[in-house]
Amino acid sequence: MQLIGPFKQLIPMSGLSIKGAISDDDLLVFEDAGLLIDGAHIKAIGKFDELKVTYDHAEIHVLKGDHTCLPGFIDSHTHICFGGSRATDYALRNSGKTYLEIAKAGGGIWDTVTQTRKASQEQLVKKTTKLANRHMKNGVTTLEVKSGYGLSVSEELKMLRAIQEANRGTSTDLISTCLAAHMLPKDYQGDATEYLMEIADTLFPILQQEELTHRIDAFIEDSAFSEEEIRPYFQRATDMGFDITVHADQFSTGGSAVAVACGAISADHLEASTPTEIALLAQSDVIATALPGASLGLGCSFTPARKILDAGGALAIASDHNPGSAPMGDLLTQAAILGAFEKLSNAEVLAGITFRAAAALNLTDRGQLKEGALADFILFHTSDYKEILYNQGNFKPCVVFKKGVKVFDKHQ
Ligand code: NIG
Ligand code: FE
Numbered sequence: 001m002q003l004i005g006p007f008k009q010l011i012p013m014s015g016l017s018i019k020g021a022i023s024d025d026d027l028l029v030f031e032d033a034g035l036l037i038d039g040a041h042i043k044a045i046g047k048f049d050e051l052k053v054t055y056d057h058a059e060i061h062v063l064k065g066d067h068t069c070l071p072g073f074i075d076s077h078t079h080i081c082f083g084g085s086r087a088t089d090y091a092l093r094n095s096g097k098t099y100l101e102i103a104k105a106g107g108g109i110w111d112t113v114t115q116t117r118k119a120s121q122e123q124l125v126k127k128t129t130k131l132a133n134r135h136m137k138n139g140v141t142t143l144e145v146k147s148g149y150g151l152s153v154s155e156e157l158k159m160l161r162a163i164q165e166a167n168r169g170t171s172t173d174l175i176s177t178c179l180a181a182h183m184l185p186k187d188y189q190g191d192a193t194e195y196l197m198e199i200a201d202t203l204f205p206i207l208q209q210e211e212l213t214h215r216i217d218a219f220i221e222d223s224a225f226s227e228e229e230i231r232p233y234f235q236r237a238t239d240m241g242f243d244i245t246v247h248a249d250q251f252s253t254g255g256s257a258v259a260v261a262c263g264a265i266s267a268d269h270l271e272a273s274t275p276t277e278i279a280l281l282a283q284s285d286v287i288a289t290a291l292p293g294a295s296l297g298l299g300c301s302f303t304p305a306r307k308i309l310d311a312g313g314a315l316a317i318a319s320d321h322n323p324g325s326a327p328m329g330d331l332l333t334q335a336a337i338l339g340a341f342e343k344l345s346n347a348e349v350l351a352g353i354t355f356r357a358a359a360a361l362n363l364t365d366r367g368q369l370k371e372g373a374l375a376d377f378i379l380f381h382t383s384d385y386k387e388i389l390y391n392q393g394n395f396k397p398c399v400v401f402k403k404g405v406k407v408f409d410k411h412q
Contacts, residue, residue, distance in 0.1 A: 007068060010045065010068070042373050072354075109182060235262070269303065278308055289318050309344070
């Protein structure tokens with residue numbers, strides 16, 4: 001057993017509701033705290049001095065200076081497995097072309113599909129591992145990664161096998177998702193329904209045999225798939241036991257209604273959601289996920305996070321890190337900026353990247369510091385947790401622990 005501390009503040013993110021608004025007054029703040037770890041899990045949290053006496057046989061790590069301890073961040077939506085770059089798209093967008101115009105002209109997602117297909121599985125493993133490690137050093141200890149730039153049975157398998165292999169090469173947990181329904185591949189000889197049925201018939205069983213993923217995602221949008229096309233696809237996935245997540249309401253509405261009807265775990269994007277969709281989501285168990293990195297990358301409005309919370313919805317915040325719409329890939333910065341624009345409390349922003357993000361991945365063993373949870377935690381050099389979001393991302397963790405092991409230390 002290891003005892004770590006003392007922390008000036010430890011914010012466990014426990015005892016808070018999964019849904020609705022949270023005030024900073026509701027946030028538990030333990031002072032002069034210690035964390036007792038047994039292997040990969042948390043054994044106890046309490047006053048450091050008291051834990052030292054009770055567990056006098058534990059290996060004790062005394063910290064010098066002021067530290068604040070938080071659960072490791074969880075980024076529940078990324079596309080960090082890809083080939084090439086879309087810097088040219090970004091320049092075109094900032095010169096006046098829209099994301100959808102570029103997509104129609106053959107750029108956009110299809111451009112990354114072409115470049116990802118050219119990359120070998122090994123090249124994808126290398127790139128994904130490198131980006132995952134960057135997230136880990138920024139405090140992200142669980143990171144979702146989607147396929148969706150292969151768009152054929154064999155190319156989607158290449159991506160998901162690369163993500164599985166990258167997971168072995170990084171200390172952050174990679175949670176994979178199949179996004180074969182990202183767009184209808186331009187070289188497919190058939191219509192959307194035929195493509196989706198081929199994926200469900202051929203790819204889904206392999207995903208289960210090889211344990212490549214238990215999550216299915218689809219992009220519901222005019223430029224991708226319609227609600228009618230996706231409903232039977234999700235039904236097949238649900239019947240086979242997959243969890244569902246949706247790229248919903250990014251430019252037009254419709255996706256969130258499908259998410260609710262299909263019992264999806266999360267509906268992500270929601271920049272275009274109106275009061276109707278917000279009410280629908282808030283009344284459901286679907287986690288609404290804001291992706292401020294996509295708003296910043298595309299220069300468009302943010303997800304109505306404040307309204308979602310005030311309506312009683314559950315709000316997670318993820319980076320959407322991808323080469324097209326969200327190239328920055330800095331969860332903490334983006335979450336802090338969303339908080340400033342949407343008037344979210346510290347508690348709401350931190351909930352969005354910890355236990356509410358865990359719920360968006362259907363994970364119950366992380367996102368909070370409590371007995372029995374994974375010992376995934378991060379330290380900031382401060383005596384006041386409010387400094388973290390105040391610095392809008394320009395203040396990173398100095399130490400990262402994953403499953404009870406120190407995996408990053410800024411000073412080493
Ligand atoms: O979440 N909206 C669709 N998919 C991604 C973008 C992918 C890309 O542009 O390469 C997203 O923003
Ligand atoms: Fe996305």
